[in-house]
Amino acid sequence: MTHQPGPDDLSRRALFVKALAAIGGVFAAAVAVPVIGFGTAPFWRAKGDLRLISRAVTPALRATGWASAGNLADFTVGEPRLVTLSREVVDGWVKGEDRVACYVVRSGDAAAVAFDHHCTHLGCPLAWSGGAKRFLCPCHGGAFDVTGAVVAGPPPRPMLTYETRVENGEVMIGSLQAES
């Protein structure tokens, strides 16, 4: 003899299914919060003000401390030179020395400026053209002059700079100036 489900059974079943769905929902949420939270942690961690118009984020390793780029006397005023220095960097779990490049320009008798070599449009690598006296971007035609100012193309802001100081005639390069 088979049991025919009556209206009572059906409403009990509906209640049962609802309860199970609620329990399942709690389980899913319990797992989802840490999983999605950890997966998207860099989003929440990102520092910087909320901007309507976004800006390219320099891809370079963030160097700390100071490194010597050589004697100021060896630099010609207004002639940028790409220097690749060994810097203290942290790349996730990798801590140690790595090579980080920047353009160093002597700007006077006792001063120098160091530029990050990425275009402020989308981050492509800028190359100094001695003929045009411009930093030229190979992606969308951005161009910067020797002071890092935008002279052509889509870049929205001047080239980023590193902290610099001249010590005992040596050009010292510090960390990348704030991006925001």
Next chain:
Amino acid sequence: MRRIWGWVDERLQISPILAAFLDRRVPAQVGWAHVLGSATLLFLVVQVATGIVLSLTYVPSPDAAYESILYIDQTPLGGLVRGIHHWSAGLLVILIGLHTLRVFIWAAYRYPRELTWVAGALLFFVVLAFAFTGYLLPWDQKAYWATVVGTNIAGSVPFFGKNMVELLRGGPQLGAVTLARFYGVHIWVLPAALFLLVGFHLFAVLRQGIAASPRHRPLVAAIPGESRRDRYQREYSAEKAVGHPFWRALLKDAIFSGVLLMIVFALAIFLGAPLEPKANPNAVGYAPRPEWYFLSLFQMLWYFTGPFESLLIFGFFGAGALLFLLVPFIDRSREVLPQRRPIAMAFAGAVVVGVVGLTVIGATSSPAGVATVPPIPGMTAQQLEGLKVYNAEGCSSCHAVRGIGGNSGPDLSRAGFRWEADTIRTQIVTPQDVKMPAFDGLTARQLDDLVAFLTSMK
């Protein structure tokens, strides 16, 4: 073999399911036009299979990724497998694009298949995400720099742009964390999405049957007061009645997929998968170029400039993606014949022309940062020499000629009309304007040629 099959089948009763699958009737036109979907499915499977074996050797870390790729290429069949994975990826983008276009032209996204379209559109995004995350993995120059650009483009989201970039990169910089993230997304997150969406897409196709192609006159007449479901059911039954069993269409799928598979194998064997020098974040003079299927988007960035560039990019791509996803809910007309849907067809045509056109422009334009001014017929030998000097000295970075070049200096398209030769010569060697660098290193000959070229511009 037969006996083993018999033994298994006797227990699991598979053959009735198989027979129902193969014998189910499909509309008469199911055939060559439908080979795109099945080929997409095949190559997704190829990607999963080749991807799994590649992951057995590949190491997602900046100091080992490139070397592990070199090792794969030296291992017997390793280069072939990587080649297949590379070429299938490009082919998949084409296949899924054409499949989408076919479905759009036939209006196969209409009731009751709206969700099949949505799942398919999401699959299109998943395939592009696979491509984007996949080509960072070899950690060569192209991989690194295309990802620098790509992640910055993804950051064009208003207000949360920087957060988006860091979400993708795993932090502000592009390095070890980024590579691990891209790898994890490429082999776990996206495949999970792929399986769910393909599963749903195929379930929907089986459950609802393959859409009939558009007809001038429906096979059945409408009955007043009939529900949409009943009407559709009668119409589709009539289509099936004049149709044929599914297995008859399968041979065409096999032929098409077989040809494509041969092409992919040939490309993998004879060209292999490209690999540039190892990623060098300190490189200058490297011109980042995305893979061809992103070239149209990359090229588009030339035209989105100005202070609101990132909003334009976000608005354009965001609106485009949403429009694509919601096609079945936007196009609510009942017309199915392409010739009676002029707006939809014009739209599809514009998208195809736009994508193909931008890809061609992107592929043929000079990769150097400074735009190169091409010669035009009728130039003298000296003017041609002058043009060479013009291009070599990077004049285009500030000046435009015939619409090519920068805008921070005066447009030189009519230089010969505006200035005397001597004025031009003085301006080049000892410029009055502080913004213009002095080009005093040119030889007398070069200067003569350059002036000859510029004075010819009238």
